[in-house]
Amino acid sequence: MAFRTVCVYAGSNPGTDPSHADAARALGGLLAAQGTGLVYGGGRTGLMGVVADAVLEAGGEAVGIIPGGLERREVAHRGLTELVVVDTMHERKTLMAERADAFVALPGGLGTIEELVEVATWTQLGIHHKPVGLLDSAGYWGPFDAFLDHAVVAGFLRAENRAAIVLDPDPAALLERLVAWRPTSVQKWLELDER
Structure with a gap:
């Protein structure tokens, strides 16, 4: 079963490697082919614009959510199914998360990483039970994936929580893995210390 809507985080520039x-x-x-809607940051530039245009060109629905202060700077996409202008970044991220069944991060910079880590943390904390994936084009997310493994070894991230972030270089395989993903319940260290 495909998702109704996937939130995609992506860079507002295309990067140096055309494979992204x-x-x-x-x-x-x-x-679009699966009938899954896109919700994303609302820009028309960079990878953000590429993914939105691809959805629209294939007859799908693309919803952009952008703060008014970034509407001009990120050059809001005016051809979307729906463009929602909000006041703050917090509203943007909350609304994107509420409207999504799953999350996928394409390559991007600090904003993409921040959004990705926040929704993964929400999954870890049980704030939502939605899968999080990394589309690893040209090995972009490999160093981040290795860092997560390092965080497990260093004792700052549980293996079960680390496994909540799914990585795959193939879009179809990544979506299949996200559909198959199931949340795990892990007791927090703080709860263990209270005993």
């Missing part, structure tokens, strides 16, 4: 745009295009086309 190819991956964004492939993901967008696949979402």
